[in-house]
Amino acid sequence: MREQDGATKAPGRVGDVRRRNLALVLGRIGPEEPATRAEIAAATGLTKASVSSLVAELLETGLVDELGVTRAGERGRPGVGLALDARRGALGAEVNVDYLAVGVVDLHGSLRYHEVAETVNRGRGPNDVVAELSRIVERCVSAADDAGMTLLGGGLAVPALVDPSRGTILNAPNLGWRNADLAPALGGLVPGAPFGVVLSNEADSAALAELWYGRGTSLGSYLYVSGEVGVGGGLVMGSELFSGPGGHAGEVGHIVVEPTGQRCSCGGRGCLETVAGQEAILAAAGITDGGSTTAARMAALQASLDAGDTQAITAVERAAHYLGIAIVSSARVVDVSAVVLGGHFAALAPWIRPALLSSLEAFAPGVIAEEAVAFSELGTTAALRGTAGAALRRALAAPYELLA
Amino acid sequence: MREQDGATKAPGRVGDVRRRNLALVLGRIGPEEPATRAEIAAATGLTKASVSSLVAELLETGLVDELGVTRAGERGRPGVGLALDARRGALGAEVNVDYLAVGVVDLHGSLRYHEVAETVNRGRGPNDVVAELSRIVERCVSAADDAGMTLLGGGLAVPALVDPSRGTILNAPNLGWRNADLAPALGGLVPGAPFGVVLSNEADSAALAELWYGRGTSLGSYLYVSGEVGVGGGLVMGSELFSGPGGHAGEVGHIVVEPTGQRCSCGGRGCLETVAGQEAILAAAGITDGGSTTAARMAALQASLDAGDTQAITAVERAAHYLGIAIVSSARVVDVSAVVLGGHFAALAPWIRPALLSSLEAFAPGVIAEEAVAFSELGTTAALRGTAGAALRRALAAPYELLA
DNA sequence: AAGAATTAGTATGTGTTCTAAACTATATAG
DNA sequence: CTATATAGTTTAGAACACATACTAATTCTT
Known part of the structure; x- marks a missing residue:
């Protein structure tokens, strides 16, 4: 992810300066309030x-x-406003255990033309699922096309x-997939996309969606924890995803929270x-009830909680207690002081929150403030927003790719 | 530590290219085997x-x-060998609870003129301790001077x-210091040092010493855990120290390893x-025995272990068991797959190692391989080597600072 | 022993991209 | 209607890497 080897680094050429400055100037051009050339000069x-x-070159891209x-109402020649063009966007897609989600995000950060389909993907083959996804993607892509949008790239989160x-895909335990090559399918999703379509991890993408479009925009550094069939996570520090030397960073699901606890599918014991x-x-x-899907049973849990069922409430509070321990330990290791919770943790927020806060206070007073515990509001669009956003950032970081 | 804000980034100028390439070329010039201009051209x-x-400019620095x-014995004009000049070095110093350590490290990585003094620093004031340290530093600096060395910078680890x-210093619990300003003293340690004398954390410095001069040279990414009066740590990933958004990353001492355990001085419960x-x-x-120092009692523990005392052995094995849990949790969060242990963990290695390995295997089979558990061999020189090394890296990263 | 072949390193001219400073363009103030 | 302020462009100059052609020093071949 990061530059690996100081020794293998490419030499600096004079042209690199321009590339850097193109991205620098582009970074000062926000989605909304127009910037002028003079303002950019002063700021950079x-x-x-x-x-x-x-x-001039950025306009060409x-x-x-x-x-x-811009009507300033002040003395002097008024500047010419510059803004990101909302007609450029990227595709975001997600294959999860019990749904498919697709959408288009534009450079202003708006989600346009999105579609979520509930399907049971566990056990089905990757080709089958991707074929179904492709049909949804086609609808979104042509809707964007009809509206005069140009898609720069895309992403698929799994x-x-x-x-x-x-x-x-190396291993998707909850889908039952191993070593699936999606490269051919990815290439076809967004025809002619200059920044390609990239495969990503669902939790990482959701973590980034929170950073750019959700509860993390004001935080900058936080741990994102997503409760799904498994417990996944992503680590955002200094407004960047940190994925670690091997790409598994933020995997809080297998932190040991109860040394004398149950055996885990990972072979360990007492994992979160x-x-x-x-x-x-x-x-x-x-x-x-083993007959229905996990999603359906989670809905049943919601109903029990709403009805005030003590066993259900105790179960959720116990989970929150241990979640707190995992968060505290993570916070110590990487020194983050905020958390964003997604997946079923977000859906169960009213019951999770109090128990989680008291757990955090008991195990590490003062490390994670009450205001620094946020719950996602992006729902099933989180991961698709994240991968689409990542594609847009690839474009914004390398605008020169769009020049001849 | 890292670049914070894409928006505040400085613009690229033409001269930056040369700065980058100076450092790039310098990075290809190793301490020992001489590189030639032609080899460097091919490599970069x-x-x-x-x-x-x-x-030509690097020679000027x-x-x-x-x-x-270089006698290659092959056809063609032989190249001119280039190597880092071992007459350039940096000062490293450490103030710890029960000793002071000072040394000089040269650009070849050799430790020269080092001196360790056992003193009880707990409770003494910072000024008093630093004055004593300064006298030792003076001896090392003049020894280096006499040998024709030029010191580029230095570091003080605490x-x-x-x-x-x-x-x-914001807070040094084990020294009993809070909000101590060492800036004036630091400035005077290495007169005229172009790269200054920088204050650093002892565990971070020791972690870096392992990377550059110790057990981490072949690893690249690992968690360093140092057992002292407290338990500290440092996180090295991709051959760089990762200190986190707030500078506390790698603080494994307060990971929760036993939810029902004892209260900790940090206010939490069951910390490592x-x-x-x-x-x-x-x-x-x-x-x-409350009368003697902690260091003396640790020596007594060693004696008990050597004598086969079961209570002592059980105590150390229990510590190793929990150490394993903390390492596993850390490894999950940041995705490192190796550990280097220092401080009393290194001193007790023969007793720690087996218990630690079985703990790692029980809680996260396959995550940290047996070969990936290393014990420090740097002893009391670890931190000083690390800060000195950091000063040398500052010079190697910015050689243009030495030009007019 | 002389020349061919091979490799190391230097010199010269060109293109890119920045800065600085002077210039043109367009607004408000009085 | 002129002075002033601000936005943006034009032009000249400097830094730096590249490409190419050159010189230097060594070994191989005959």
């Missing part, structure tokens, strides 16, 4: 001449749009350990997942 | 002309030395949370420190 330290030249004169550079995963909570709540 | 992708020009023709940019810190181990081993 570049001369007005350089900014003019750089902006189509990422930036001139809005006409609840799996992936190799983004090869477009392969064994006490706060969906199956664990459902079992503790006594909701054991 | 720069042209021979550019490399010649860059090397004094960091690099020409060794004369078992404390520090603000390196201000040169202040409450079961694997020196006092905790001594108490469990029944070595309770």
